[in-house]
Amino acid sequence: MKLFAAEQIYAADKFTIEKQQITSDALMEQAAIQIFNWMHLRMQGAPVKIHLFCGIGNNGGDGMALARHLQEHGYNIGVHVVNYSEKRSKDFLINLDRLKDRKIWPNFIDSNCEFPEIHKDDIIVDAIFGIGLNREPSDWVVNLIDHLHKSEAFVLSVDIPSGLYTDKISTNEKAIVKANYVLSFQAPKLIFFLPDTGIYIGQWEVLDIGLDPEYLSATEVEYEIIGKNEVLPMYKPREKYTHKGTYGHSLLIGGSYGKIGASILATKASLKIGSGLATAYVPKCGYIPLQTAVPEAMVLTNSEEYIADISYKIEPNAIGVGVGLGTEKETVDAFSKFLDSNKLPLVVDADGLNILSENKKLLKKLPENSILTPHPKELERLIGVWKGDFDKLKKAKAFSKKYTCVLIIKGANTITLFNGKVYINTTGNPGMATAGTGDVLTGVITGLMAQGYDSLSAAIFGVYLHGRAGDMVVEQVGYQSLMASDILEALGDAYIDLFKVPEQAPPQQEQQQEEG
Numbered sequence: 226m227k228l229f230a231a232e233q234i235y236a237a238d239k240f241t242i243e244k245q246q247i248t249s250d251a252l253m254e255q256a257a258i259q260i261f262n263w264m265h266l267r268m269q270g271a272p273v274k275i276h277l278f279c280g281i282g283n284n285g286g287d288g289m290a291l292a293r294h295l296q297e298h299g300y301n302i303g304v305h306v307v308n309y310s311e312k313r314s315k316d317f318l319i320n321l322d323r324l325k326d327r328k329i330w331p332n333f334i335d336s337n338c339e340f341p342e343i344h345k346d347d348i349i350v351d352a353i354f355g356i357g358l359n360r361e362p363s364d365w366v367v368n369l370i371d372h373l374h375k376s377e378a379f380v381l382s383v384d385i386p387s388g389l390y391t392d393k394i395s396t397n398e399k400a401i402v403k404a405n406y407v408l409s410f411q412a413p414k415l416i417f418f419l420p421d422t423g424i425y426i427g428q429w430e431v432l433d434i435g436l437d438p439e440y441l442s443a444t445e446v447e448y449e450i451i452g453k454n455e456v457l458p459m460y461k462p463r464e465k466y467t468h469k470g471t472y473g474h475s476l477l478i479g480g481s482y483g484k485i486g487a488s489i490l491a492t493k494a495s496l497k498i499g500s501g502l503a504t505a506y507v508p509k510c511g512y513i514p515l516q517t518a519v520p521e522a523m524v525l526t527n528s529e530e531y532i533a534d535i536s537y538k539i540e541p542n543a544i545g546v547g548v549g550l551g552t553e554k555e556t557v558d559a560f561s562k563f564l565d566s567n568k569l570p571l572v573v574d575a576d577g578l579n580i581l582s583e584n585k586k587l588l589k590k591l592p593e594n595s596i597l598t599p600h601p602k603e604l605e606r607l608i609g610v611w612k613g614d615f616d617k618l619k620k621a622k623a624f625s626k627k628y629t630c631v632l633i634i635k636g637a638n639t640i641t642l643f644n645g646k647v648y649i650n651t652t653g654n655p656g657m658a659t660a661g662t663g664d665v666l667t668g669v670i671t672g673l674m675a676q677g678y679d680s681l682s683a684a685i686f687g688v689y690l691h692g693r694a695g696d697m698v699v700e701q702v703g704y705q706s707l708m709a710s711d712i713l714e715a716l717g718d719a720y721i722d723l724f725k726v727p728e729q730a731p732p733q734q735e736q737q738q739e740e741g
């Protein structure tokens with residue numbers, strides 16, 4: 226799914242208004258009706274107090290229009306205008322008048338006013354700022370936001386939690402509304418998925434407000450979120466008259482004394498994801514463990530306790546290097562020499578990345594379209610420290626461009642970057658923050674490349690399947706008990722799940738939505 230920048234949303238707005246020959250307040254009305262339907266479906270007329278906090282821009286206008294619909298359906302509302310500027314938007318004013326026509330008199334709050342009392346069981350609709358926030362809110366607005374939080378009432382944010390910018394980080398965390406739920410218009414926003422800002426969003430949902438679909442699909446974006454719909458077209462089915470040679474040979478180079486398990490996990494994962502053959506290249510101390518734990522794999526060995534030379538006669542189709550590798554001087558030299566002769570794009574993880582960051586000149590020897598899979602600490606060693614998520618993305622993009630590599634930034638929403646574009650994964654869970662899951666991912670991506678997936682597809686698809694396997698297995702083992710081997714075992718389920726049709730919504734729900 227595409228993630229649009231604020232300017233692109235404004236442009237889509239303008240285009241839709243012109244094409245459909247509607248007024249901008251009609252679009253606002255559509256937005257408000259969508260939110261109303263969402264609330265009405267869940268609240269079914271419950272007499273809970275709903276406090277609507279509306280700014281003076283179009284986000285506030287949405288809130289005012291919503292208030293009218295809630296009132297018309299008998300809800301118990303209180304409308305508060307957060308009067309942070311005299312420059313009220315046209316559509317805000319139209320909706321203010323429509324409220325007044327219905328004898329609803331909003332309570333205007335400014336810097337000198339007492340804030341309204343809010344009970345814990347009330348509901349807050351946060352329509353203070355939308356995507357138009359362009360400077361830090363005044364102190365009294367920050368105090369109001371604090372007042373909302375102190376009430377502990379449920380917060381439903383319209384479009385975006387107020388106080389979040391769409392393209393930068395706020396300098397004052399107290400100036401941001403913590404939303405229990407966000408109803409985002411047309412598409413989610415990038416900041417929902419970044420670690421610095423994602424913490425302000427409990428759950429989110431997209432409401433279609435009718436922006437022109439053709440315009441949106443023709444609009445090029447920098448950011449995309451990756452779910453089943455995006456990865457399904459990448460899937461390569463297995464044909465009948467094929468053999469193990471058809472599905473490639475993965476080579477996993479890594480392991481050192483005490484870290485042979487990493488090689489086992491990666492090698493096994495390459496086979497589990499469908500590589501026709503797999504060879505583990507390990508020091509001699511890894512020979513028996515590998516042959517025992519992964520009897521399907523072949524094993525090549527080198528010196529005793531760590532890899533001191535990388536040379537082989539096999540012809541792999543994909544190579545993953547780095548898991549459990551260690552950073553001994555001889556290993557670094559062996560890796561450097563290997564890079565001189567190797568032509569295949571590599572998947573580099575763990576100590577492979579550490580060696581690269583300690584010896585930056587080696588980065589230039591990486592074949593084009595290699596994949597680097599750092600976790601945040603490894604990323605910092607590669608690209609240097611950053612100030613906030615946007616700075617991190619900027620530096621990561623520049624790095625990926627400089628070395629023509631795919632960069633996978635592992636985390637709660639793993640981010641894949643290539644050629645100026647950013648792909649944000651939606652599968653995975655905190656149970657996966659455990660030893661060995663990165664080794665499994667390296668094996669998964671290597672195994673996909675062995676089967677002929679190009680680097681970018683292998684990265685995006687691999688990250689998706691790995692996370693999906695984690696999501697499926699966590700339901701059986703729980704967050705704390707989830708181990709990397711569990712993810713390995715669930716990779717098959719993740720493939721099968723690609724073709725499961727989602728359950729239909731109960732007919733009752735659809736009916737009520739139409740009524741609303």
Ligand SMILES: NC(=O)C1=CN([C@@H]2O[C@H](COP(=O)(O)OP(=O)(O)OC[C@H]3O[C@@H](n4cnc5c(N)ncnc54)[C@H](O)[C@@H]3O)[C@@H](O)[C@H]2O)[C@H](O)CC1
Nearest residue numbers: 238253282283284354355356357358359360361362384410
């Ligand atoms: N296509 C859509 O998605 C639609 C979205 N709608 C809603 O409109 C808002 C965006 O509205 P906009 O008026 O541009 O911005 P805001 O409501 O966020 O208003 C802010 C307003 O105030 C000024 N401003 C910005 N920061 C500050 C500040 N710190 N202090 C004081 N004033 C500030 C700024 O110049 C703006 O004018 C979107 O999020 C949706 O909720 C439409 O209703 C339907 C179509």
Ligand SMILES: [K+]
Nearest residue numbers: 351354385387
């Ligand atoms: K808002």
